[in-house]
Amino acid sequence: MSSASGATTASACADPQAPSDRRIAATVWPLWTACALGLVPFTIYSNFLVEITEVSGASAALMGALRGAGGVAALIVGFACAPLLDRISRRAAVAAALAVLALACLVGLIATAWAWVLFCLVVGGATAVLNPAAAALAADLFEDDAASGRAATQVSSVMTLTAVLSAPLLAGPAIYWGWQGDFVATAVLCLALAALMTSPLITTTPPPGSASGTGAPSVPRGYAASWKAAAALRGVVPMLIASTARTSAFMGQLAYLAVFYHDRFALGPGVFSLVWTLSGSAFFLGNWFGGRALRRVNAPWRTALVGCAAALVGTLAVGGLFLAPTAPWALAATAVLGASHAVLAASVTVLLVGQSAGRRGTVLGLNGAGQSLGVCIGASVAGLGLAVGGWAGVGLLLAAVTAVAGGAAFVAAVGLRRADRSAEAGSSPGADAADPHSSGEGSS
Numbered sequence: 205m206s207s208a209s210g211a212t213t214a215s216a217c218a219d220p221q222a223p224s225d226r227r228i229a230a231t232v233w234p235l236w237t238a239c240a241l242g243l244v245p246f247t248i249y250s251n252f253l254v255e256i257t258e259v260s261g262a263s264a265a266l267m268g269a270l271r272g273a274g275g276v277a278a279l280i281v282g283f284a285c286a287p288l289l290d291r292i293s294r295r296a297a298v299a300a301a302l303a304v305l306a307l308a309c310l311v312g313l314i315a316t317a318w319a320w321v322l323f324c325l326v327v328g329g330a331t332a333v334l335n336p337a338a339a340a341l342a343a344d345l346f347e348d349d350a351a352s353g354r355a356a357t358q359v360s361s362v363m364t365l366t367a368v369l370s371a372p373l374l375a376g377p378a379i380y381w382g383w384q385g386d387f388v389a390t391a392v393l394c395l396a397l398a399a400l401m402t403s404p405l406i407t408t409t410p411p412p413g414s415a416s417g418t419g420a421p422s423v424p425r426g427y428a429a430s431w432k433a434a435a436a437l438r439g440v441v442p443m444l445i446a447s448t449a450r451t452s453a454f455m456g457q458l459a460y461l462a463v464f465y466h467d468r469f470a471l472g473p474g475v476f477s478l479v480w481t482l483s484g485s486a487f488f489l490g491n492w493f494g495g496r497a498l499r500r501v502n503a504p505w506r507t508a509l510v511g512c513a514a515a516l517v518g519t520l521a522v523g524g525l526f527l528a529p530t531a532p533w534a535l536a537a538t539a540v541l542g543a544s545h546a547v548l549a550a551s552v553t554v555l556l557v558g559q560s561a562g563r564r565g566t567v568l569g570l571n572g573a574g575q576s577l578g579v580c581i582g583a584s585v586a587g588l589g590l591a592v593g594g595w596a597g598v599g600l601l602l603a604a605v606t607a608v609a610g611g612a613a614f615v616a617a618v619g620l621r622r623a624d625r626s627a628e629a630g631s632s633p634g635a636d637a638a639d640p641h642s643s644g645e646g647s648s
Contacts (some may be wrong), residue, residue, distance in 0.1 A: 214504045231355070232345060235341060236337075238298055238302060239631050240363065240366040242305060242363075244374070246274065247371060247374060248312075252383035254384075256383065258408070260315055260317045261316075270321060274582055275497060279580065283569075286430075286431075286434075286567075287566050290564070294338075295341060295401050297565075301333045302397055303558075308330065309371070309390050309402050310387070313384055315423040317344075332576065339559075340568050343356045344496075351499075353555075354495055354496065356553050360495075361492040364491055365486065378625065433563060438617040438620055439504060440567055442613065443556055443613065445608070447552045450545055452548060452578040452581065455579045456585050461476075462480075464598075483542045486538070490543035490546025495554065497548055497550060501554075504624075505624060506619035506621075511552060511555070512610050512617060513610075514548040515548050518609075519603045520603075521615055523600065525538060525541055527599055535543060552571070582605075
C-alpha cells in the first residue's frame with residue numbers, strides 16, 4: 205500500500221460518514237456468529253472428553269490425541285484451499301463450511317472411535333475455510349481500509365470471547381440433554397446460519413477483485429501463481445511470519461499454563477479456571493480495543509510498528525510469567541501477555557486486510573494455516589524448554605519466539621516505510637520537474 209492509500213485510510217477515519225463500530229457490528233454480526241459456531245464442536249469434544257471416551261470404548265490417550273489430528277487437518281486444508289477463497293463467493297464458502305460442521309456434529313453422535321477420527325478431521329478442515337472466508341467477507345463489506353480492518357478484527361475478537369465463554373454456556377444445557385444434545389443444537393444452528401448466509405440479508409459492495417460478489421474475480425491461474433501474487437504484496441510475508449511466531453508463543457504458554465500454576469503456586473483446577481478466564485479476557489479486550497485504536501493509525505508502516513511494540517511487551521511478559529516469584533506477579537504477567545499478543549494479532553489482521561484487497565481470501569487463508577502451524581509448534585517449543593531448563597527454559601524459548609514475531613513486524617514496518625517514502629518522492633513536484641520523461645510541465 206502506498207502513501208496515498210495511507211492517506212485514504214486517515215481520511216476515512218476522520219470522515220464523519222465513516223462507519224462506526226456499532227454500524228460495523230450491525231453489518232457483520234452473522235459472520236461473528238458463524239466463527240463462534242466454528243469453535244463449538246471442538247469445545248464440546250474437549251469439555252465432555254471423559255464421557256465421550258467411555259461411550260466410544262477407546263483409550264483416553266487416543267481420544268485426547270485426536271484433537272491434534274484436527275489441527276493437522278486445519279493446516280493442510282488451510283494451505284490447500286487458500287487460493288480458492290479468491291476464486292469462489294466468500295458467502296458460499298462460509299455457508300458450505302457451516303454445513304460441513306453440521307455434518308461433523310451429526311457424525312459425532314455415532315460415538316465410535318472411527319467416527320471421532322472423522323469428526324476431528326472434518327471439523328479441523330471446515331474451520332480452516334470458515335474463519336478466513338468470514339474475515340475476508342467482513343472486510344469486503346466496507347470500502348475503506350480502516351473499516352475493513354476493523355470489521356475483520358471484530359470477527360477475530362468475538363472468536364476469542366467465544367473461546368472463553370463457550371465452555372460454561374455449553375455445560376448448562378448439557379445437564380438436561382447431555383453432550384449429544386449440544387451437538388444436535390450446534391448442527392441445527394449451523395444449518396440455519398448457512399441458509400441465512402445465502403439470503404439477501406447480507407449484501408456486499410465488494411472492492412475490485414473481490415470474490416464476495418457474484419462476479420468472477422481476476423486472479424492468477426494456478427495455486428503457485430496465487431501464492432506468488434500474495435507474497436508480492438508489501439509487508440504480507442513478514443506479517444505472516446509474525447502471526448505464526450506469535451501463535452506459537454501464545455499457544456505454547458497456554459499448553460503448560462495449568463501445570464505451571466499448579467507446580468509453582470499449588471493452584472487446583474477450580475482456581476486455575478479463573479486464571480484461564482483472566483488470560484482469555486485480557487486477549488479479548490486487547491484484540492477488541494486494539495483493533496478499534498488501529499482505525500486511527502494513518503499508515504500501514506505504523507500499524508506494523510504497533511505490532512512490533514506489542515511483541516516487545518509480550519516478550520518481556522512471557523519471561524516475567526515463567527520467572528514470577530509470587531502469584532500476583534504471575535497473574536499480572538498473564539494479563540499483560542494476553543493483551544499484548546491480542547494487539548499484535550489485531551495489527552496483523554488490519555495490515556493483511558489493508559494490503560491484500562483482491563487477494564484477501566488467499567492471504568487470510570495462509571494466515572489461518574500459519575496459525576494452525578503455530579499451534580503445533582508452540583507446545584513442542586514449550587516442552588523442549590521445560591525438558592532442558594525447567595520453567596526458566598520455557599520462558600526463555602517462548603520469549604525468543606515472541607521476539608521473532610517482533611522482528612518480523614519491524615521488518616514489515618521498515619519495508620512499508622521505505623515504500624511510502626519512495627512513493628512520496630516519485631509524486632513530488634520537484635521529482636516530476638527533474639524527470640524529463642514525466643508528464644506535465646516538467647516534460648514539456
